[in-house]
Amino acid sequence: MPETASRPGKLERDAGRLRATGDWTLPHHARLRKVVGQKHDIHSLDLSGLGELDTSGAVLLAELMGPEHMLDVASWAPDQPAERHALLVTVASAMQHSSPPHPRVSPPVLIALGEVGRSIEGLWRQQVQLLGFIGLTLSSLAAVLLKPWRWRVTALVAHIQQIGLNAIPIVALLTFLVGAVVAFLGATVLQDFGATIYTVNLVAYSFLREFGVLLAAILLAGRTASAFTAQIGSMKANEELDALRAQGLSPMELLVLPRVMAMMVSLPILTLVGMFSGMLGGAMVSAMALDISTTQFLTILQRDIPLRHFLVGLGKAPLFAFVIAVIGCLEGFKASASAQSVGEHTTSSVVQSIFMVILLDALAALFFMEMGW
Secondary structure (H helix, E strand, C coil): CCCCCCCEEEEECCCCEEEEEEEECHHHHHHHHHHCCCCCCCEEECCEEEEEEEEHHHHHHCCCHHHHHHHHHHHHCCCCHHHHHHHHHHHHHHHHHHCCCCCCCCCCCHHHHCCCCCCCCCCCHHHHHHHHHHHHHHHHHHHHHHHHHHHHHHHHHHHHHHCCHHHHHHHHHHHHHHHHHHHHHHHHCCCCCCCHHHHHHHHHHHHHHHHHHHHHHHHHHHHHHHHHHHHHHHHHHCHHHHHHHHCCCCHHHHHHHHHCCCCCCCCHHHHHHHHHHHHHHHHHHHHHHCCCCCCCCCCCHHHCCCCCHHHHHHHHHHHHHHHHHHHHHHHHCCCCCCHHHHHHHHHHHHHHHHHHHHHHHHHHHHHHHHHHH
């Protein structure tokens, strides 16, 4: 004998009275929840047309009538079976003695600590990715270095022109102005001690050891790392990287290595330009405001400034260049196929590059100080 088909439960209004009909069971719970959630002016509820009923339906009926009224179901619905009365009373009693769950509100301190933890975890994952990409870059460089026929000379020269030669004017201008400012500051402070002549030493030490390489690296982090990220990110968005891989070509050899090597060639050159321009700015201020002639300035440089300060500053340039280029390329590969993602990773590459340059410079300063260099 075939089973009786299930009848979806309903709420019908008959002569100003609500009437529950059909099956109030779990399969119909989602639809019945919307019906019960509507506003109803309830004076009485007729259960005579009620079909099947389970616990989920009993909960909805108790919410509709109220748990207190449902406890007296035997008096206003005497036509229902005793087992149904028992189910409705049990559910209503449980609902009456249960309190609604209160949303758990975390203290502001815990919320702040959670944000700090998530930030530290994100930073840790970022540094792990960076170390992995550095290893991949070095292994690719080692595989190509002894095979000159795989060198991308044209791309290398083009990137050197874009990164290095085109950046010379802005690096020279910025370091010249900073050198003038350092000379003015040194003259103002040292004049009180009658040691104005040591302004020359201040300018020389600061630009040979720190400002020459640091200003050039920060400029390239903002100017070139962002360009690397935008270029590679746009290629990824246009599926050009997938096309290279489909042709059996390595994006590391075609895109990353020429940029890294061009950066490592360009930054030492820009560091030299920054050193000479900064000292030129200091020499100009010394000649105009401190009565220190250019000849005297050069004589003090030759007599009192050891060569090691120049080598310390120039030696940091390839390391900074490698880190900037690797971060710019990595962020480009991490970008997804959308303009918003490319923009976010371009910003991230600039911030990371500048942060890493300053961090490495601080560590190098501590190391050279301990070594007495």
